[in-house]
Amino acid sequence: MRKPSGVLRRHNALLIIDVQVGLVELIPAAIWASVLPRIETLLSRARASETPVIYIQHDGPKGHPLETHTKGWEIHPAIKPLDSEPVVRKRESDSFFETTLQQELEKRGVTRLIVAGGMTEYCVDTTCRRATSLGYDVTLASDAHLTRDNGVLTAANIIAHHNFVLDDFGAGDHVITAKPTDQIVF
Numbered sequence: 001m002r003k004p005s006g007v008l009r010r011h012n013a014l015l016i017i018d019v020q021v022g023l024v025e026l027i028p029a030a031i032w033a034s035v036l037p038r039i040e041t042l043l044s045r046a047r048a049s050e051t052p053v054i055y056i057q058h059d060g061p062k063g064h065p066l067e068t069h070t071k072g073w074e075i076h077p078a079i080k081p082l083d084s085e086p087v088v089r090k091r092e093s094d095s096f097f098e099t100t101l102q103q104e105l106e107k108r109g110v111t112r113l114i115v116a117g118g119m120t121e122y123c124v125d126t127t128c129r130r131a132t133s134l135g136y137d138v139t140l141a142s143d144a145h146l147t148r149d150n151g152v153l154t155a156a157n158i159i160a161h162h163n164f165v166l167d168d169f170g171a172g173d174h175v176i177t178a179k180p181t182d183q184i185v186f
Helices: 021-026 029-048 101-107 120-133 155-166
Strands: 012-017 053-058 087-090 112-118 137-146 174-179
Touching: 012 029, 012 120, 029 053, 029 112, 029 137, 053 101, 053 120, 087 101, 112 120, 120 137, 120 155, 120 174, 137 155, 155 174
Parallel strands: 012 053, 012 112, 053 087, 112 137, 137 174
Antiparallel strands: none
């Protein structure tokens, strides 16, 4: 919907995907040391601007690093949700698949997602792509998502590749834009 001034009105939400204790154990410390403070910055700015924050929490099966109701499953304590911030649980890479995410966004009037978290090539990628097909614009925090080396590519290469591929990816009128944390406006 356009305002009379012609400026597109956006209702933002910060979506933090799978930033859980067990993920920290999978990711090299050097990556976490740079990414976690950026996620904390996004979280602080979202809260200061009264932008809704929605956490996505992966329910891993028995033996998985994010096994449900284990220490690894918990949201990382550096970005602990407030009581008013919903935590949407998922079992698949797509944060919308068989979850309440879309309902949470609709009841808040959200039209644009700002996405951070992990893992780049799985949950971040899938959720960003699916969001555009569901009618959301997405800003991917290009320096606030993470992964690990996979035996073929380094984590840095995977992240750079996804930033390149996802930037300007779209469905219909909705698009993903990759921007560094310091350029993201709430």
